[in-house]
Amino acid sequence: MIIRLKVNGEWRQADVWPGASLLHVLREHLGLVGSKNACEQGECGSCSVWLDGDLVCSCLVLAAQAHEREVQTVESLAEGPRLHPVQEAFLEAGAVQCGFCTPGLIVAVADLLQHDPAPSELTIREALAGNLCRCTGYAKIIDAVKLAAQKMGNA
Amino acid sequence: MRIHLPRTLDEALEIKATDPEAVPLAGGTDLMVLLNFDRLRPAAMLEVSRLPELRAWRWENGTFLLGAGVTYSRIVSSLTEFKPLVEASRTVGSPQIRNRATIGGNLGTASPAGDALPVLAAYDAEVVLIKAGGKTRTLPWHQFLVGPKRNALAPDELILGVRWTVTRGPGSFSKIGTRNAMVIAVAGLCLVMDEGQRQLRVALGSVGPTILRAPDAEAFASKALTGAGAWEDPRAALPPRVLEEFGERVAAAARPIDDVRGTAAYRRHACRVLGRRALAWALEDRKLRG
Structure with missing residues (x-):
């Protein structure tokens, strides 16, 4: 079936298998491979995107459900070579090791800071409960969230 | 696989009447897992996550009707007067899951592990089902949830919502x-x-x-x-x-x-x-x- 959706501000169209997930369409049809495909069951958060402004796992959205709707992926955050403050903070804090979970975490953190510009550590932990990282042990990720909050607060 | 994308509840109910095989899909947090892992290949699916009639709630004469399409995120942010329901909703999955998963999904999946279900049972809630023509049928929660992952929904019906008497007390x-x-x-x-x-x-x-x-x-x-x-x-x-x-x-x-x-x-x-x-x-x- 043909689906049409606005991705990162641009209307795109794809001819997809009706049972395909939004994640599959983003990666395999639209070439947006920032959202990662890992668990395919909503456990790991690596495929996190915004659907009409809500943070969701794109693996759990049927692509057809995104028809005529707006999707924002991790690719929307940097402006050319200029990184988003959350991305900068992850680099500076050393919150990236293998990097696989990073795009999903960046999206989840950006979403958190939109809703709560100065989150407590408990709030951060609860907000990131759906993003798994198997390398860092999370400490540096939480440092990065605090650093990003600072950067965005000062901006 | 036939995919139906109705814009209103009436449209959705008409589709359910003519294509009863169509599996209702809301937040996808249960169904999409089955699809992704090739454990389910429905002949048809019916998207219900955007139906405005299911995303609403209302008070009527001392009772509260919660639409099947209301997500756990919205319950947590907007229905704070129902403390046990908010507490249960907050334990559902992660923020990503709560932004999509719905109360109707817990009822539709009918898993004994559905977090909102013990709350509905303690509220003595009744489940409101609807079919084409706007005909509704109401079942007490225990007559709706009949077994592990089994409920009493008929093939031509959708879950409209769940209703309970508002009570006072902790x-x-x-x-x-x-x-x-x-x-x-x-x-x-x-x-x-x-x-x-x-x-x-x-x-x-x-x-x-x-x-x-x-x-x-x-x-x-x-x-x-x-x-x-x-x-x-x-x-x-x-x-x-x-x-x-x-x-x-x-x-x-x-x-x-x-x-x-x-x-x-x-x-x-x-x-x-x-x-x-x-x-x-x-x-x-x-x-x-x-």
Whole structure:
């Protein structure tokens, strides 16, 4: 079936298998491979995107459900070579090791800071409960969230 | 695979009448997993996550009707007067999951581990089903949830929502799992004290083929409160060992099995502890409120 959706501000169209997930369409049809495909069951958060402004796992959205709707992926955050403050903070804090979970975490953190510009550590932990990282042990990720909050607060 | 994308509930019900095979899909947090892992290949799917009629709620004559399409995120942010429901909703998955998963999804999947279901059972809720022409049918929760992952929804119906009588009094939801988040409950419990009816209700999740109430424990606690004059006076002393005895009776209502998430014995023990704690919290809450 043909689906049409606005991705990162641009209307795109794809001819997809009706049972395909939004994640599959983003990666395999639209070439947006920032959202990662890992668990395919909503456990790991690596495929996190915004659907009409809500943070969701794109693996759990049927692509057809995104028809005529707006999707924002991790690719929307940097402006050319200029990184988003959350991305900068992850680099500076050393919150990236293998990097696989990073795009999903960046999206989840950006979403958190939109809703709560100065989150407590408990709030951060609860907000990131759906993003798994198997390398860092999370400490540096939480440092990065605090650093990003600072950067965005000062901006 | 046929995909239907109706814009209104009427359209969706017409589709359900002509294509009853179409599986309703809302937040996808259960169904998409089955699809992604090739465990389900429905002939047709019916997208219901955007139907405005299902995303609404309303109060009517002392009852509350919660639309099937309301997400757990919206319950947490907007329905704070229903504390046990908010507590249960907050334990559902992660923010990503709560932004999509709906109360109707818990009812549709009918898993005994559905976090909102013990709350609906303790509220004595009824499930409202609807079919083409706007014809509705209402079933008490226990006649709707008929077994593990089995419910009484007819092929031409959709779940419109769930309705309960709004009561006054404390209550809580608690859940046992291996993490504080993203956990499928090993045991879950909701306790509600209905000050108006002078009744206590307790419901259990993940410890039986479907959600279970603990009528014997409920009657025991209600009677103990009456005997002590505690319904009138929240500070009245209850006889000794009421909490322990209540916990025992809650545990006796469980019908748990051993599975990958926990043993039957552990689950029964969890019910004992959760029951005792929930009653203690409710009594404490009443004292604080006077």
